[in-house]
Amino acid sequence: MKRRTFVGAAAALPTVGILCGTARAQSKEIRMIESGGASGESIEKGYIEPLFKKTGIKVVRESPSSLGKLRALVESGQTTTTLFELGSGTILQAKKLGLIEKVDWAAVDPAPMFPEAKNEYGFGYQYFSTIMAWRKGAKEPKNFAEFFDTKAFPGKRTLPDYPWYCLPFACQAGGVPIDKLFPLDVDLAFKKLNEIKKDVAVWWKAGAQPPQLMKDNEVQYAICWSGRVVGDPAFGLTFNGGKADLSFIAIVKGSSPDNKAAAYKLFHEMSLPENQAKAAEVISYTGPSPDLDALLPKDKLWQFPTSKQNKEVQYFENAEWWADNGEAVNKKWEAFATPVALFVCSIRRLRHWSGAVPRAEPAHGHAQRTAGVSPAHTLFHPESIPAARSHERAGRPRSSEHEQARHGLPRRRRPRSGRH
């Protein structure tokens, strides 16, 4: 009897899943894995809620979205998750590994959107910036030359632990204007990075790190994602010289046609400027509609990666250049970096330009979107520290054997040294 109950209870768990599954027969519910945090909430409020109101389709969110997870999904033949968030670099890689499906843009029937966001393999849904910021009270730099000048602007820095972020900023510090960054002067970049190296306290991996480090006064200056610092009175910042990027939502390989149809409906919602404005209320990143600016609050325009005054002062990544030169740069970064970056990068070298997944914010200013290079192919975001995945084993001390040990006196003296 008891056993029955137990079996019943165990069976109930998957049943929950199956119940959800029954709804999916008509694709009334699809699943999405996104990068989490405020970015995920912006998807919920901006796109998922309007979709549900209009069509009754539910989108269930999970996070975080690492490329490894996507590979696991596809290789296990699991097709319950339809949508997956990727960075502008990771989407290239996912495409190469055959992990995502082409988007049928005719079925999406999107409202007008910027061309680089309309990727063959994904919906570029969120522009974000990587900029310089500082703790209030620190002497305020105006550009990267000043940011890299640790004599005139004393204080510790935190920089991203990835060369494709650091190098272009370092070039700016060496006097290269943003419209002439590419082809990148790698030697100059490393020269400047070597100058600043001793003042970099932390090379961050997760977007949450830089603001916290500045709040804790561990560092006074940071290169970080704009959405993490704008609107916080504890920080000063400028978009000057910053980098804009774009985050994508892609469709997992092997998704059923029904689920894909539901996903396209969500994509359509995501293309509407009024929905993008709702999402921008949650996080100060912007969607790909050219008509969005008019809908954003005037007093907050300065916070957005794509507003006019900001996009003019930022640069756009040159993906073609990185594709051609990434490997060579990586080798130099290995030599430059201390061990961790060293291993990260040499692994990257193996897989060409791989990327990690955006943590809560991705975006790209449409600044130079008219240029010949495809701005969609910019680089990406490191995944956050997956801190909860502890490998540390919390075993208990093995005391039983000691307890069992006999209590009697050791009869023999045991001079370990062998001397008397």
Place this chain on the structure above:
Amino acid sequence: MRGNGFGFIAPLLVLMLVAFNAPIVYMLGLAFWEKGRGFTTEHYEGLFEAPVYLRVLGNTMRISLIATVANIAIGYPLAHWMRGLGDRARMIAIALVVLPFWVSILVRTYAWIVVLGNGGLVNRGLMWLGVTDAPVSFLYNELGVTIGMANVLLPFLVLPLFAAMIRIDDRLLQAAASLGASPRTIFWKIYFPLTLPALAAGALLVFILCLGFYVTPAVLGGGRVPMISNLLDTLINQIPRWEQASAISTLLLIVTLVIFAAYRRLDRKASS
């Protein structure tokens, strides 16, 4: 069913086999068998071609060793001191040593940021005392990682060591004293040799646990303290090159098993 009760544990064994051992075998196989390509040793070759993997492994061993030595330096005197306490005080001391087991490792690790940060308790204390003018960098380097790891692992050393020390008969020490041995001689000739097997076993246990540390280097290392688990995380979650990760895991497993075999020997010695 036979009388030895094998039938009762058989389901558990099957569960272990299916849920625990099978995935490990699959994981180990990944490095040899690539989908659509068949058998390959390419990933093991990659292990030796890219010196960075071995360097990270070497660095992991080095940091583990430092953390283990730090643990011994703190743990041995602590266990010895606990031995000399009265019953009630000893209970309290043991409770204090064991207490961290009930606190999440993540919480404990982040707590060190509060304690050791530039504006943290220690630095504020040091500056107030005038020991230093500028904050000392405890965090985001190997020092921080070592402190964090030593903290987490201290009970693993102290408890077995304490168990061994408490078994030492006081009469042995008294007998030595009555024969005219100085306290120092008593310690080195009698007390220490009796605790040595437990110390070695505990130290090896700590060392093995160090090898698999992930959270502490990730949080307290500032991206500059490479440990093998962090490398594996990158390979598994971000790249994702599971085949390479599998090869490295296998190497780590072998190293760990060798050390574990040594631990078993010492542990048996310690308890006999």
